[in-house]
Amino acid sequence: MIVVMEQNATEDQIQAVAAKVESFGLKSTIINGTERTVIAAIGEKRGSFKESIESFPGVSALTPISAPYKMASREVRTEPSTIQVGSFTAGGGHVGYVGGPCSVESEEQLISSARAVKAAGGTGLRGGAFKPRTSPYSFQGMKEEGLKLLAQAREETGLAVFTEVMATEDVDLVCRYADVLQVGARNMQNYRLLEAVGKSGKPVLLKRGASATMDEFLLAAEYILNEGNDQVMLCERGIRTFESHTRFTLPLASIPYLHRRTHLPVIIDPSHGTGHTYMVHDLAVAAVAAGADGLIIEMHPDPPNAQSDGYQSQTFEQFAETMTRCQKVQRALAE
Incomplete structure (x- = not known):
């Protein structure tokens, strides 16, 4: 249920409701909009709820929430949310650009990548300190040493740091170093982890599971929002289909669909969504043209020798070219 307050409702009236x-x-x-304030009432309603609330001073109307996801719904917040952390802003007309390697491998690799992202006009640095891999024998990341390098890169460049947290017991550690906590596709329905990152208060980038429906995706976001953390970004990174010409199928239709259903910013990952470097550039540009609120792109100083995902990582030069074209499209859309 949504309690819509009158435009001239006082703070005392809002708190009383x-x-x-x-x-x-x-x-x-309590959700403060530009025109009026609404109060989302979440849970099983009991007794004479409607009759008791609608008679309160300052109340304009009560409206039921039809979507299964309550806090993420446009019914609760009609205006798009804006997430701002450090140098990075996404949503509400802002496009945030995040680049960096799949895995943090060394100081030289990460710092050079951060400088390249900054020089190209990016505002966020991605890098995995903890890496979930299909094979237990693959490189698993540098863990806390990798987190320290990410913090060092932020200190030099001012870029906001995005990195994945894989387990509830790692949330506090990752929070010490990261600006944005990334929940990967494999953990989209790890509900205890979603609750933990929600309680952290840190901005969260939630990736869609490879086989998740949109309702499942938004309900996963609801777990984070339900903990009082409204700084959630939805990341479309492709889904598993019958196609084999790409690593995953990247449905850019997710952008307008999600913008219609939710106020949360929508970030596109064209690297995982295609799995091929030569496709990343065009899909990134197309995502901006379709209204994406941000991009997260894998890039590496030496992709053929990357310890993970080199086949879908751009070189510094390719990343700079992608940024130039994306920003041109962004400016054209703003005119």
């Missing part, structure tokens, strides 16, 4: 909502055993979340 929120307290009344909670007296019914519901969770209240």
